[in-house]
Amino acid sequence: MNAVFTEGDASTNPLWHPRARTDLSNVNISRAWSKASAKAFNAFSSSLEGNPHGTVHGAVGGEMGFVNSSARDPIFWLHHANIDRLWDVWVRLADGRQNPSATRTWAKQKHSFDTTASKVMATADLLDSRNQLGYIYDDYEIEPITTSVVVASEPIVIAGGQVASPGESGHAMVPDGVEKSDGNKGLKTLSFRRDIALGGRSVVVDLPVAPDAGSALTTFAIEPEKSAIKSAWLVLEDVRIGSDGKLGGFSYDIKLKKKNAGGSQDVVLGTLNTFTLSALKHSPGMAHTGGGHGTSGDAGTLRLPISDALRQLGVTGASGALQALSVEFESSIPESADKQYLNVGNIRIETSTLPIE
Numbered sequence: 001m002n003a004v005f006t007e008g009d010a011s012t013n014p015l016w017h018p019r020a021r022t023d024l025s026n027v028n029i030s031r032a033w034s035k036a037s038a039k040a041f042n043a044f045s046s047s048l049e050g051n052p053h054g055t056v057h058g059a060v061g062g063e064m065g066f067v068n069s070s071a072r073d074p075i076f077w078l079h080h081a082n083i084d085r086l087w088d089v090w091v092r093l094a095d096g097r098q099n100p101s102a103t104r105t106w107a108k109q110k111h112s113f114d115t116t117a118s119k120v121m122a123t124a125d126l127l128d129s130r131n132q133l134g135y136i137y138d139d140y141e142i143e144p145i146t147t148s149v150v151v152a153s154e155p156i157v158i159a160g161g162q163v164a165s166p167g168e169s170g171h172a173m174v175p176d177g178v179e180k181s182d183g184n185k186g187l188k189t190l191s192f193r194r195d196i197a198l199g200g201r202s203v204v205v206d207l208p209v210a211p212d213a214g215s216a217l218t219t220f221a222i223e224p225e226k227s228a229i230k231s232a233w234l235v236l237e238d239v240r241i242g243s244d245g246k247l248g249g250f251s252y253d254i255k256l257k258k259k260n261a262g263g264s265q266d267v268v269l270g271t272l273n274t275f276t277l278s279a280l281k282h283s284p285g286m287a288h289t290g291g292g293h294g295t296s297g298d299a300g301t302l303r304l305p306i307s308d309a310l311r312q313l314g315v316t317g318a319s320g321a322l323q324a325l326s327v328e329f330e331s332s333i334p335e336s337a338d339k340q341y342l343n344v345g346n347i348r349i350e351t352s353t354l355p356i357e
Ligand SMILES: [Cu+2]
Pocket: 053, 057, 070, 080
């Protein structure tokens, strides 16, 4: 961050703010950029959407940290101009990379640009900055981005997650879109852990699964047609914002990890911050409990599908079944101070015998 915002203190500098962040080293353009080789728009967009896009929302915090209010903060416009620019760079890499088809429902959706709706445009009319909007970006020449990831300290490791015993379901809940009268649709908890506190440091939560369940997961990952399991999730239930988290200023990348003889491998599942929590009510299929406008009193549940991640870990794994699993919450803005940003009431690996991702 520019020194003008961080120098001095409240008595000497009117722009100074106690939450000013000088270290955004784990806002990870390079990870999104590693997906830029993808030719399908949704492969790159889903990567760009979490970190850096959502991570910056969560890291800035305040109004920026919530979907409904973020555009009130002037930095929103700088941030989104840059996200648009990164998208433009990806499209200009060409070789099959292009915006989604203009015939999609999404592309035909109309947007109003003032309160009287005198200026209305469809998404498809806004995608080409040069020909439709009349501008190009200053850095029209594409340069490689070589940001490196710096993790300030070793993660806190929470070992000894509980292997769910037969019949024990954690508190498996019926996902949206599944008839409640159909019971729990073969939902099964393989491993769980309660009450995980997240602060400024990265946290690894061990979620070991029993040997037979590990074999079943491996079959699901590698030979899905032979598998009784048809879908699998990492469930983060009852996620609440803690006493230090109300103004945001934090964000985590969620990684599924597998230990093996040579160390561990991981796959990024998504991001977790105030922005992702406040987005839950905007996305059908995501459960959200509690009222208000994405503010701190709410508790949310994220169900992150893990079949692709299991496949990657299962196929590339040097050894054995998908058994020694863990989840890392990698802090994007590492800090050593003790903070209470989030609490996850129940974290678990859950499967179903129905294909309900
Ligand atoms: Cu945004």
